[in-house]
Amino acid sequence: MLYTGRHYLLGNAGDGRSSLYLGRYLALDGSQGAPVLLDVRKPHAVVICGKRGYGKSYTMGVLVEEFAGLPEALRRNFSVIVVDTMGIFGSMAGPGGIGARVFTPAPFLSEMPAGALPFEIPTGSLSVYDYCELLGIEPLSPHGAVLASAISESDTFSIESLIDRIHSSAASPGVTSAVCGLLSMASSWKLFSPHASFASLLEPGSINIIDLSGYGHDPGIKSCAVASLARALYDVRVRARRRENGSREVPLIWMLIDEAHMFLQPDSGAGRVLVNEWLRQGRQPGLSLVLATQRPSALGYDVLSQADVIVCHRLTLRDDVEALERARPLYVKEPVREALARLGNTRGAAIVVDDATESYHVIKVRQRKSLHGGGEPEIYGAD
Numbered sequence: 001m002l003y004t005g006r007h008y009l010l011g012n013a014g015d016g017r018s019s020l021y022l023g024r025y026l027a028l029d030g031s032q033g034a035p036v037l038l039d040v041r042k043p044h045a046v047v048i049c050g051k052r053g054y055g056k057s058y059t060m061g062v063l064v065e066e067f068a069g070l071p072e073a074l075r076r077n078f079s080v081i082v083v084d085t086m087g088i089f090g091s092m093a094g095p096g097g098i099g100a101r102v103f104t105p106a107p108f109l110s111e112m113p114a115g116a117l118p119f120e121i122p123t124g125s126l127s128v129y130d131y132c133e134l135l136g137i138e139p140l141s142p143h144g145a146v147l148a149s150a151i152s153e154s155d156t157f158s159i160e161s162l163i164d165r166i167h168s169s170a171a172s173p174g175v176t177s178a179v180c181g182l183l184s185m186a187s188s189w190k191l192f193s194p195h196a197s198f199a200s201l202l203e204p205g206s207i208n209i210i211d212l213s214g215y216g217h218d219p220g221i222k223s224c225a226v227a228s229l230a231r232a233l234y235d236v237r238v239r240a241r242r243r244e245n246g247s248r249e250v251p252l253i254w255m256l257i258d259e260a261h262m263f264l265q266p267d268s269g270a271g272r273v274l275v276n277e278w279l280r281q282g283r284q285p286g287l288s289l290v291l292a293t294q295r296p297s298a299l300g301y302d303v304l305s306q307a308d309v310i311v312c313h314r315l316t317l318r319d320d321v322e323a324l325e326r327a328r329p330l331y332v333k334e335p336v337r338e339a340l341a342r343l344g345n346t347r348g349a350a351i352v353v354d355d356a357t358e359s360y361h362v363i364k365v366r367q368r369k370s371l372h373g374g375g376e377p378e379i380y381g382a383d
């Protein structure tokens with residue numbers, strides 16, 4: 001939409017034609033003013049933070065809805081991929097949704113609404129270090145060496161073929177049985193396949209929800225899925241960028257990750273690829289990242305300072321406020337604590353800090369059009 005009236009465009013200068021409508025400016029008296037938009041002509045690194053229940057996943061959903069609502073010709077530039085750790089974005093698929101597709105690992109497909117698709121990780125997309133991290137093996141131990149040697153035998157392997165290779169190797173029985181036991185556990189997750197590919201996530205204009213909530217008890221498995229996905233998508237866009245000349249071979253990717261602090265530990269595979277490749281180098285290949293978290297302090301200074309847009313809902317923990325204060329750009333004159341006080345208890349209210357325009361605003365994120373799956377469950381039978 002072309003915005004001729006007064007509006008605030010975050011992330012770039014322009015007329016708002018290629019932008020997502022986030023909400024409205026929120027005045028001190030609680031009244032709402034001019035529209036606030038986020039440009040999508042350039043890639044962005046966005047952090048959405050706030051304490052529990054004040055609107056992080058709701059705001060992420062608004063961004064996804066806005067992508068779905070872009071005019072077809074514009075929308076086809078993008079592929080939107082949501083890493084859904086809590087299973088709350090599935091309502092964007094199916095009736096009353098926005099045409100999103102849900103992908104989930106095979107063991108959880110039967111729990112999903114009809115139409116959900118299998119999510120598999122290509123075995124070759126992970127490094128030896130990733131497998132060691134996933135299985136809790138020290139890479140420089142005899143166990144790590146056995147695993148590394150089995151993986152390096154050929155580019156195409158299944159977890160089951162690794163087990164066979166290790167059984168027929170000269171490794172000691174103790175090491176063999178320990179590593180094969182761990183690999184059998186990984187095989188039971190039904191998450192890996194030598195023939196898997198992420199190509200279907202790259203359909204132009206598609207909105208894809210990767211529901212990993214089934215592995216609720218195990219953050220390591222989710223982290224491994226994110227590492228694999230993030231690395232493969234980075235490689236695809238880097239290669240496409242070299243060949244693209246006036247046309248789009250692979251859509252620009254917006255990856256949105258809820259509960260992002262789980263994936264940004266600097267010593268994890270997911271943390272390394274998200275920080276070193278997506279945040280530091282993602283602009284050139286056209287990769288945008290949206291990270292939502294309750295705990296901005298757990299993201300670390302590096303991540304907060306790399307973000308070019310920060311959307312901060314109500315926050316009360318000292319560590320989190322101080323983390324944002326440390327990353328506060330010079331153009332934000334007001335201390336974060338004072339700015340946050342202006343939000344009060346309003347759900348969906350947020351401070352938005354924007355590097356491109358070197359400005360910050362208090363906004364109220366717009367209401368969702370599709371059902372938000374993240375509200376608290378109701379209590380029945382109380383009356």
Ligand SMILES: Nc1ncnc2c1ncn2[C@@H]1O[C@H](COP(=O)(O)OP(=O)(O)OP(=O)(O)O)[C@@H](O)[C@H]1O
Pocket residue numbers: 050051052053054055056057058059294347348349364365366367368372374375376
């Ligand atoms: N912009 C908004 N407009 C109207 N209501 C909102 C808005 N943002 C949030 N809410 C309300 O607040 C509730 C909680 O929001 P949300 O689920 O996004 O919380 P959250 O910050 O992601 O919490 P958690 O960290 O527990 O996941 C929503 O179910 C909705 O009712």
